[in-house]
Amino acid sequence: MTTPAARRLRADAEHNTARILAAAEEVLAADPAASLERIGEAAGLTRATVHRRFASRQALLDALTEQLNQRYLSALAQSKVGNPPPLVAFRRLTEIVFDLKVSHRYAMDLVSAQDNCRSALSPEVAAGLEEIFAQLRESGEITATSPAWCRQVYLALLNEVHELPDDTTDLVEAGRSRAELVVRAVVGALGGPRRHP
Amino acid sequence: MTTPAARRLRADAEHNTARILAAAEEVLAADPAASLERIGEAAGLTRATVHRRFASRQALLDALTEQLNQRYLSALAQSKVGNPPPLVAFRRLTEIVFDLKVSHRYAMDLVSAQDNCRSALSPEVAAGLEEIFAQLRESGEITATSPAWCRQVYLALLNEVHELPDDTTDLVEAGRSRAELVVRAVVGALGGPRRHP
DNA sequence: CCTAACTGATACACACCTGTCGCACTTACC
DNA sequence: GGTAAGTGCGACAGGTGTGTATCAGTTAGG
Missing domain, CATH: 1.10.357 (Tetracycline Repressor; domain 2)
Structure with a gap:
C-alpha cells in the first residue's frame, strides 16, 4: 500500500521518490524529529512534492522500512x-x-x-x-x-x-x-x- | 545546576518534583514525544507546576539523567x-x-x-x-x-x-x-x- | 511537437507544544 | 493562627509541523 502504483509514475517522478527516501534517511539519521520541509530541502525538492509522493509522514516512514x-x-x-x-x-x-x-x-x-x-x-x-x-x-x-x-x-x-x-x-x-x-x-x-x- | 537549591523547597513541593520525575519516566517510556501536559497530568499536577519545578523540558530531561x-x-x-x-x-x-x-x-x-x-x-x-x-x-x-x-x-x-x-x-x-x-x-x-x- | 504529468511557489487552516503571566485559593510550617 | 510558599486555573503569545489546495511554469514521452 505504500506504493499505490495505480498508474506508473513518470521517470523523473520516480527518480525523485528515490531522492526523497535517500534524503529522509540522511536527514532523519542526524535528527529523527526533522520536519518534512528539511527532508525535501535535502532532496532538492519542495515540501509540497514530498507530500505528493508520500501522503503523510507515516507513509514516508513506512516506505523507508519497506526499503x-x-x-x-x-x-x-x-x-x-x-x-x-x-x-x-x-x-x-x-x-x-x-x-x-x-x-x-x-x-x-x-x-x-x-x-x-x-x-x-x-x-x-x-x-x-x-x-x-x-x-x-x-x-x-x-x-x-x-x-x-x-x-x-x-x-x-x-x-x-x-x-x-x-x-x-x-x-x-x-x-x-x-x-x-x-x-x-x-x-x-x-x-x-x-x-x- | 539542575537543582538550583537557592532556597529549600517546601516539603510538599519537593514531594511533587519526585512525582513529576516518576510520571515523566512512566509517560515518556510509553511515548518519548509526550508533552509536558501529559506528564503533569500523570503526576496529578498542572502543566504550570511542571514548569515551576523545571524551567524547560530540557531541564526535566537533565534531571532524569542525573537521577x-x-x-x-x-x-x-x-x-x-x-x-x-x-x-x-x-x-x-x-x-x-x-x-x-x-x-x-x-x-x-x-x-x-x-x-x-x-x-x-x-x-x-x-x-x-x-x-x-x-x-x-x-x-x-x-x-x-x-x-x-x-x-x-x-x-x-x-x-x-x-x-x-x-x-x-x-x-x-x-x-x-x-x-x-x-x-x-x-x-x-x-x-x-x-x-x- | 503537443499533451499530460510533474514541480515550485504560495497561501491557508488546523493542531499542538512551549514558555510566561496574573490571580484566587489552599497548604505547609514557624 | 498567620504568613509565606505552593498550586490550580485561565489566558496569552510565539513557534513549528502537518496536510490541503490552487495556479502558473516546466518537463517527460508518445
Whole structure:
C-alpha cells in the first residue's frame, strides 16, 4: 500500500521518490524529529512534492522500512550463494548488513524500535535470520535456541559496533574487520563453546 | 545546576518534583514525544507546576539523567560490598541495573542515546564500569580491552534481554534469571574462553 | 511537437507544544 | 493562627509541523 502504483509514475517522478527516501534517511539519521520541509530541502525538492509522493509522514516512514526490508532480503540471499558453511554465510551477511547500517542507520533504528512489542522487521527477514541461526546451532557454533533472542543479540551488537568510537583498539587486537568483531561477539554471546556443564 | 537549591523547597513541593520525575519516566517510556501536559497530568499536577519545578523540558530531561546516574553509582557501590570476586560483583550489578532498566527505561535510553558521539553517562559511572571490566579481564573472565566496547556491549545486551518477549525458552534452558543470561552473554561476547589461538 | 504529468511557489487552516503571566485559593510550617 | 510558599486555573503569545489546495511554469514521452 505504500506504493499505490495505480498508474506508473513518470521517470523523473520516480527518480525523485528515490531522492526523497535517500534524503529522509540522511536527514532523519542526524535528527529523527526533522520536519518534512528539511527532508525535501535535502532532496532538492519542495515540501509540497514530498507530500505528493508520500501522503503523510507515516507513509514516508513506512516506505523507508519497506526499503530496508528489501535490502535485508537481498543481503540474506547474497550470503547464501554457493551454500557456504553457516559461519561463513553469517560472516558474509554481517558484512553486508554492516554496510546497510552505515547507509541506512535511521531505517534500522526505526525497524528495531518496536512501538508496542511489535517489530517492523518483515516476517520474511525474520525467517531468514532464524534459518541462519538454526544452521549455526546445528553446526555447533552456538547453543542458544530462541530465535528472537538470537536476532536481538545480533542486531544489538551490530548496532554497538557501528557506534563504536574510532579508537578501535579491540579491532587492532583482533586484526580483523568490524564484521569479524560482530561475528565473534555474537557467537560468544550465544554460547559459542558451551560453558555450562 | 539542575537543582538550583537557592532556597529549600517546601516539603510538599519537593514531594511533587519526585512525582513529576516518576510520571515523566512512566509517560515518556510509553511515548518519548509526550508533552509536558501529559506528564503533569500523570503526576496529578498542572502543566504550570511542571514548569515551576523545571524551567524547560530540557531541564526535566537533565534531571532524569542525573537521577539515573545517581542510581547507577548506588548500584556500583552495592555490587562491591564485601569485595566479592569480579564475576560475582558483575552479576550483582547486573541484577540491580536490570531492575533499573525496568523502572527507568526511558532514562536509560536517554542516557545511552548520544546526540553527537557524546553519552550522557556520567564520568563517575563510566569509570565504575571500566573498573568492573578491568577486574573481569584481570581474572581471566574476558579478554576484550576497550572500555567503551565493553560498556556498550553490556548496556546493549542488557537492553535486549529486557525487551525480550515472554516466551523465555532460553531462560528455561539456562534455568537462571535474566541477569544470569546477560552475564553469560556479555562474558561470551567479550571473549570468555579466548578462542583465537 | 503537443499533451499530460510533474514541480515550485504560495497561501491557508488546523493542531499542538512551549514558555510566561496574573490571580484566587489552599497548604505547609514557624 | 498567620504568613509565606505552593498550586490550580485561565489566558496569552510565539513557534513549528502537518496536510490541503490552487495556479502558473516546466518537463517527460508518445
